[in-house]
Amino acid sequence: MSKTFYYDNIEGKNISYNKLLNDLSNTNSYSTYCRSNSYYSIFKHIILSLITGKEIILLDNDFSQEEIHKLIGYNKNIFDIKSIDPIGQINFNDIIDKIKLNGATCKLTLFTSGTTGMPKKISHNFDSLSRFVKKEESRKNDIWGFAYNPTHMAGLQVFFQALLNQNTIVRLFGVERVTSLNLINEFKITNISATPTFYRLLLPADHICNSVRNLTSGGEKFDFRTLKKVKQMFPKCRVRNVYASTEAGTIFASEGEEFTIKSDTSHLIKIIEDELYIHESLIGESESLVTVDGWYPTGDMISVVSENPYLFRFISRKNESINSGGYKINPSEVEDIIRSFDGVIDVYVFAKKNSILGNIICCQVVSSNKFLTEKRLRLLLKDKLQEFKIPRLITFVKSIKTSRTGKLLRKN
Amino acid sequence: MKKILELINIVLENRDKVKLEEISESSDLRTDCGLDSLDLAELTVRIEAEYDIDIFEEGVITTIGEILNKLDLEKTDE
Numbered sequence: 001m002s003k004t005f006y007y008d009n010i011e012g013k014n015i016s017y018n019k020l021l022n023d024l025s026n027t028n029s030y031s032t033y034c035r036s037n038s039y040y041s042i043f044k045h046i047i048l049s050l051i052t053g054k055e056i057i058l059l060d061n062d063f064s065q066e067e068i069h070k071l072i073g074y075n076k077n078i079f080d081i082k083s084i085d086p087i088g089q090i091n092f093n094d095i096i097d098k099i100k101l102n103g104a105t106c107k108l109t110l111f112t113s114g115t116t117g118m119p120k121k122i123s124h125n126f127d128s129l130s131r132f133v134k135k136e137e138s139r140k141n142d143i144w145g146f147a148y149n150p151t152h153m154a155g156l157q158v159f160f161q162a163l164l165n166q167n168t169i170v171r172l173f174g175v176e177r178v179t180s181l182n183l184i185n186e187f188k189i190t191n192i193s194a195t196p197t198f199y200r201l202l203l204p205a206d207h208i209c210n211s212v213r214n215l216t217s218g219g220e221k222f223d224f225r226t227l228k229k230v231k232q233m234f235p236k237c238r239v240r241n242v243y244a245s246t247e248a249g250t251i252f253a254s255e256g257e258e259f260t261i262k263s264d265t266s267h268l269i270k271i272i273e274d275e276l277y278i279h280e281s282l283i284g285e286s287e288s289l290v291t292v293d294g295w296y297p298t299g300d301m302i303s304v305v306s307e308n309p310y311l312f313r314f315i316s317r318k319n320e321s322i323n324s325g326g327y328k329i330n331p332s333e334v335e336d337i338i339r340s341f342d343g344v345i346d347v348y349v350f351a352k353k354n355s356i357l358g359n360i361i362c363c364q365v366v367s368s369n370k371f372l373t374e375k376r377l378r379l380l381l382k383d384k385l386q387e388f389k390i391p392r393l394i395t396f397v398k399s400i401k402t403s404r405t406g407k408l409l410r411k412n
Numbered sequence: 413m414k415k416i417l418e419l420i421n422i423v424l425e426n427r428d429k430v431k432l433e434e435i436s437e438s439s440d441l442r443t444d445c446g447l448d449s450l451d452l453a454e455l456t457v458r459i460e461a462e463y464d465i466d467i468f469e470e471g472v473i474t475t476i477g478e479i480l481n482k483l484d485l486e487k488t489d490e
Contacts, residue, residue: 325449325450325453352457354453354456354457355456355466355468355469356449356452356453356456356468357449357450357453360453360454360457362457375425375426378426388450392426392450392453392454392457393454393457393458393461395461
């Protein structure tokens with residue numbers, strides 16, 4: 001029996017590598033635009049793009065017609081499908097060879113998540129997208145829990161990592177908590193890459209998943225307390241943090257909160273007023289990204305821990321800070337404190353427009369502690385935070401909404 | 413009126429201020445109720461969460477009576 005390529009509980013799909021090869025062989029049409037609610041269709045489309053060397057533009061399935069027109073232009077037809085010569089019989093090694101051959105030239109276009117405004121269009125080639133992807137003999141038995149949107153940078157990284165090593169991919173993104181945990185154990189998933197929010201939503205640690213060896217976190221700051229609980233759930237895993245963006249792909253990886261700059265990229269990174277700047281040579285091609293003298297301001301605020309060796313931590317997004325009555329508040333700081341209280345599973349601090357203060361700090365809390373009331377929480381916060389940072393309205397909710405990329409939604 | 417008193421007292425309690433026994437239409441939010449701008453901001457959010465109306469949207473409000481008018485509430489104890 002052929003190895004499973006992709007398992008999707010939501011779509012009800014269990015696709016083997018043989019089926020994938022067969023489907024690719026029989027394809028006789030191609031569209032530059034890739035928009036589908038089927039992850040398998042998206043994966044197949046990406047592979048087809050790479051083996052034929054044709055450009056692909058990845059669109060989220062939930063983009064509205066209006067958004068699509070704004071992003072790609074009003075005169076473009078996303079349903080424009082052209083006939084192509086069937087690829088014919090191919091094997092897995094042919095795919096890898098063709099991907100390598102077209103890697104430097106094949107254009108993949110995607111859009112930033114839009115958490116900081118209108119999504120921006122960025123084009124990469126396969127080589128820049130797979131900068132941190134490793135194809136090694138020791139990775140051939142890896143089984144991936146897929147916990148990102150496949151049309152976004154992080155999802156692509158996981159997909160390429162799994163595909164190049166001919167691994168099995170099991171969808172976890174959008175899958176309900178208990179089902180996810182059952183899938184992890186059933187498929188003996190070894191690797192998961194996800195946002196801290198995704199891991200938090202898997203808590204409490206009432207299931208133990210011994211198969212997971214490597215856990216990657218990115219997209220947001222991973223707070224120590226959640227990390228500790230996540231490690232109880234995945235006792236045999238090694239945790240790695242990555243810093244990646246749609247603009248630049250993966251740039252740094254670390255075992256803890258502190259990142260270092262490797263000597264081969266150090267000349268392409270600089271820090272101005274605590275903000276991380278990346279040299280334009282690392283950035284994908286885009287008309288909407290503004291660089292300053294060849295440097296792209298990432299909007300990520302960092303704090304330098306030591307100069308030699310050079311170590312730094314990510315503190316927050318530049319535009320994440322909330323201005324409430326003239327006070328600047330970093331929501332991540334407040335969330336970190338609230339998360340440290342007993343019974344708090346998840347928390348989300350956000351601004352609500354207010355006619356008096358401009359913005360007022362609010363928060364939603366998911367708690368398993370019935371004694372934790374708004375009053376009690378406020379009392380606990382008084383010892384930990386300046387008064388202006390304490391959320392003025394605290395509500396207890398069953399779950400917290402996340403963005404398309406699985407990050408917390410900062411806007412209200 | 414009772415609900416508004418309850419909301420004002422939550423705000424006062426949150427800031428370690430003395431709770432009110434009663435309020436009237438003529439009670440001034442700042443001088444009689446002891447609410448500062450931070451408290452008023454919080455009160456508007458709490459009222460909005462309850463009644464879906466931003467009482468300060470069209471300008472400054474100074475008394476309990478004006479809140480009741482905005483919310484179109486009966487000026488009774490209920």
